[in-house]
Amino acid sequence: MRKDHDWGFHIYIRGIILFGFMLLLFAFIASGKLSYYIAPKMRMFTYFGVGVFALLGTVQFFRSTSKSQEEELNCDCGTDHRPKGSPISQFLIYLLFVLPVLAGFMIPEKALDSSVAQKRGVKFGSGLYSKPDNGEKSAENSQAEEKEIDADEYLKDPEGYIKKMEERAANEPQEEPQEISSYYRKTSKFLQRQKTITVTSENFLDIMGVFDMQPDPFTGKQIKMTGFVYREPGFPKSQGVAARFAMNCCSADAAVYGTLMKGEALTSIKNDTWVTVSGTLDKTTYKKQNVLIITISKLKKIDEPKEPYVYPSVGSLTAN
Amino acid sequence: MQVNKNIGVFRKELIGFGLLFMFLTAFFFMEQIKTGPVMKDLPGTIVHVNTIFLSILIEAIPFILLGVFVSALIQTFVSEESLQKYLPKNPVLAVLPAALFGLLAPICECAIVPVVRRLIKKGMPLHIGFVFLAAAPIVNPVVILSTYYAFRNDLTILYSRMGLGILVAIVTGLFIWILFRNSDQLKWSKEEMVSRREDSTVKPKMNRLKQTLYHASDEFFDTGKYIIIGAFLASLFQTLLDREFLLSIGNDEIRSTGIMMGLAFLLSVCSEADAFIAASFNGTFSKTSLIAFLVFGPMLDVKNAIMLFAYFKSKFVMVFITLITVLVFGSVLILSHFV
Incomplete structure (x- = not known):
C-alpha cells in the first residue's frame, strides 16, 4: 500500500477525464x-452517458479530496485498480483517454462521401450491390462454363450431379425479387398513384426499397430527389448516382443507397456535390439487374443538408 | 522533505488544472477550432477515420458504462454463496441455461467481457462463464429484433443465427469443460492474490452505493482503454479496406465464409447493428457466409479479443479463439448444404 498519495492523484486525474467525456458528449x-x-434512435443512450459521466466525475472529485480512511479510496472488490507500470506507460494510458476527447473537440465533422462510398459499394435501389467489374467477369465466365451440362459427369454420377446443380442454383443470386412485404406493397401502391414522386429524407429508404423490388410500374414517372453525386469507376461524366448514406446505429454501419441518373447537366458536376434533380424514370440494366435511371430534366446544386444521413423509417421497421 | 512534498503536490495540481483548462477551452471554442485554418484542411481520410472512430466510441460508451455498472452491482450485491446456490449443480446441464440467459440480460459484446470476468471471479465455473460470453451477444432480444428487421425477407438467416449461436456457444463450453475443467484462467496480479486470500477476513464495510460508484469508474478506466484501441483499429479498417477487393477474392463458399468471418472480426460492429452491415452484403456474398458473419462477429472481434487477452491467460484465450473459429466455420459449411 505504498504511494497512496499517488493513487489519490490518479483518482483526481480520472475525475477530470470523466468530466472531459461528459463535456464532449x-x-x-x-x-x-x-x-x-x-x-x-441511439441518442437516448448518449443522454444516459452524459448523466453517468457527470455522476462518476463528481464522485471521483469528492473521492480524491476525501480526508477519511485510506480504504475510502478503494472500491473493495479485491482487484487492484491502481495503474501499474512506469510513469511513462501510465501517462500513455491516460493519453489514450484524453486523445478521443480532444479529437472530438478539434477535428471537424464531415459527412461520409464518395471516397467512402467507393470502398463500401453503392446499393442501387436497396438490394443490388455494385460489384467489381473484373471480379464479376471472371466469376461469370467460370459460371457460364460450369452451367453447361457436363454429360460425362452426369453419366458417372447422376444423383450427385443433380444435387450439385441444385446446390449451385440455390447459391445463385435470385433473379426475381423476393416477395414484397405488405409495408412496401402499400408504399408502392401509394407511389404509383403520385404524378411526381418526391423523395425526401424521411421516405428515401422506403422509395429506394420499392424501386428495387418492383421497378416496372415506375417507368415514365416524374421524380424529384436529393443526394450527392457519386460515380462508379468507369462511369461517363454524364452519368452518376444520386446517393445518400443510410445509418442504422452509427456511421460505422452507414451504407450508400441511391438511384442512377444521366443527363448532360451532370457533366460539369463534380463528385460529392449535393444536387436536387428532377427528371423521368426509365428502365435500364446495370450489371445484369433491372434498375431505374433518372433522365435529368432539371438539376440544381444545393448545400449539404444539415442532416446528410437518412434513417430507416419507423414504418419499415415495425410493419411487416 | 516538507518542501519537496509541497512542490510535488503543486505540480500535480498544475497537471490537473492544465488538463481541465484544456478541456474547457476546447469545449467553449469548439466551433472556432473546427473551422480554423489547420483543422479545416485536414485530409479527408483522417476526418473519416476520426468520424468513424468517435461514432463507434460514442455508440459503445453507454453500453460499456451499463456493463461496468452491472459488473459493479454484481461485485457489490451478489455474494459468492448466492451465486453458488442458483447455479445448476450439473456442470454439463448448466450450459443450456447459460446459453439462454442472454434473453433476460441483454448485454452486447462491448460489455460482456468485464461482466463475465466478474462472474468468474465470484465463483461461476469457467466454462459456464464462456458459454454466456459467447451466446449472450447473439441470443438477446435486441439482436433478435435487429436481425429480424434486416432480414425480414429471409427468416432462415435469423433462425440460423440464433441456432448456431446457441450451438457453438454450448459446444465451446463443453470443450472448455473437458480441456480446462474449472481451473483458474484469470490473470491475477500479485496484489489481487494477496487480497483474495484476505477476502475471508472482515473488512470495514463502506456505503454500498459509494462502493458501486467507485468501482464503476475504476472499471471504466480498466476496460475503456481496450475499447478505445479496438475502436481505432476498426475505424482504420472501415475507412481503408476496399470491399471490392474482398469481393474479387471471395467467390467460393469456403473463401467467402472465411472472408466474412475475418471482416466480422476486423469491423467490430456492435452486435445490435451488425445485421444491417450483413444485409448490405446480401446478394454479393452467399447467405451462409452472412450467417458466419452474424455468428462469429458477436463472439469475437478486435476489441473483445484485446480485452480477453488482458483479463485471461493467453493460452486459454488462444484455445477459446481457435474453438470458436473452427466451430463457426465448420457448422456454417455444414449448414450451407441445407439452406
Whole structure:
C-alpha cells in the first residue's frame, strides 16, 4: 500500500477525464453534431452517458479530496485498480483517454462521401450491390462454363450431379425479387398513384426499397430527389448516382443507397456535390439487374443538408 | 522533505488544472477550432477515420458504462454463496441455461467481457462463464429484433443465427469443460492474490452505493482503454479496406465464409447493428457466409479479443479463439448444404 498519495492523484486525474467525456458528449448534443456520429434512435443512450459521466466525475472529485480512511479510496472488490507500470506507460494510458476527447473537440465533422462510398459499394435501389467489374467477369465466365451440362459427369454420377446443380442454383443470386412485404406493397401502391414522386429524407429508404423490388410500374414517372453525386469507376461524366448514406446505429454501419441518373447537366458536376434533380424514370440494366435511371430534366446544386444521413423509417421497421 | 512534498503536490495540481483548462477551452471554442485554418484542411481520410472512430466510441460508451455498472452491482450485491446456490449443480446441464440467459440480460459484446470476468471471479465455473460470453451477444432480444428487421425477407438467416449461436456457444463450453475443467484462467496480479486470500477476513464495510460508484469508474478506466484501441483499429479498417477487393477474392463458399468471418472480426460492429452491415452484403456474398458473419462477429472481434487477452491467460484465450473459429466455420459449411 505504498504511494497512496499517488493513487489519490490518479483518482483526481480520472475525475477530470470523466468530466472531459461528459463535456464532449454534451457539446455534440448541444451543437447537433451528434447526428454525424449516431442515429437518432441511439441518442437516448448518449443522454444516459452524459448523466453517468457527470455522476462518476463528481464522485471521483469528492473521492480524491476525501480526508477519511485510506480504504475510502478503494472500491473493495479485491482487484487492484491502481495503474501499474512506469510513469511513462501510465501517462500513455491516460493519453489514450484524453486523445478521443480532444479529437472530438478539434477535428471537424464531415459527412461520409464518395471516397467512402467507393470502398463500401453503392446499393442501387436497396438490394443490388455494385460489384467489381473484373471480379464479376471472371466469376461469370467460370459460371457460364460450369452451367453447361457436363454429360460425362452426369453419366458417372447422376444423383450427385443433380444435387450439385441444385446446390449451385440455390447459391445463385435470385433473379426475381423476393416477395414484397405488405409495408412496401402499400408504399408502392401509394407511389404509383403520385404524378411526381418526391423523395425526401424521411421516405428515401422506403422509395429506394420499392424501386428495387418492383421497378416496372415506375417507368415514365416524374421524380424529384436529393443526394450527392457519386460515380462508379468507369462511369461517363454524364452519368452518376444520386446517393445518400443510410445509418442504422452509427456511421460505422452507414451504407450508400441511391438511384442512377444521366443527363448532360451532370457533366460539369463534380463528385460529392449535393444536387436536387428532377427528371423521368426509365428502365435500364446495370450489371445484369433491372434498375431505374433518372433522365435529368432539371438539376440544381444545393448545400449539404444539415442532416446528410437518412434513417430507416419507423414504418419499415415495425410493419411487416 | 516538507518542501519537496509541497512542490510535488503543486505540480500535480498544475497537471490537473492544465488538463481541465484544456478541456474547457476546447469545449467553449469548439466551433472556432473546427473551422480554423489547420483543422479545416485536414485530409479527408483522417476526418473519416476520426468520424468513424468517435461514432463507434460514442455508440459503445453507454453500453460499456451499463456493463461496468452491472459488473459493479454484481461485485457489490451478489455474494459468492448466492451465486453458488442458483447455479445448476450439473456442470454439463448448466450450459443450456447459460446459453439462454442472454434473453433476460441483454448485454452486447462491448460489455460482456468485464461482466463475465466478474462472474468468474465470484465463483461461476469457467466454462459456464464462456458459454454466456459467447451466446449472450447473439441470443438477446435486441439482436433478435435487429436481425429480424434486416432480414425480414429471409427468416432462415435469423433462425440460423440464433441456432448456431446457441450451438457453438454450448459446444465451446463443453470443450472448455473437458480441456480446462474449472481451473483458474484469470490473470491475477500479485496484489489481487494477496487480497483474495484476505477476502475471508472482515473488512470495514463502506456505503454500498459509494462502493458501486467507485468501482464503476475504476472499471471504466480498466476496460475503456481496450475499447478505445479496438475502436481505432476498426475505424482504420472501415475507412481503408476496399470491399471490392474482398469481393474479387471471395467467390467460393469456403473463401467467402472465411472472408466474412475475418471482416466480422476486423469491423467490430456492435452486435445490435451488425445485421444491417450483413444485409448490405446480401446478394454479393452467399447467405451462409452472412450467417458466419452474424455468428462469429458477436463472439469475437478486435476489441473483445484485446480485452480477453488482458483479463485471461493467453493460452486459454488462444484455445477459446481457435474453438470458436473452427466451430463457426465448420457448422456454417455444414449448414450451407441445407439452406
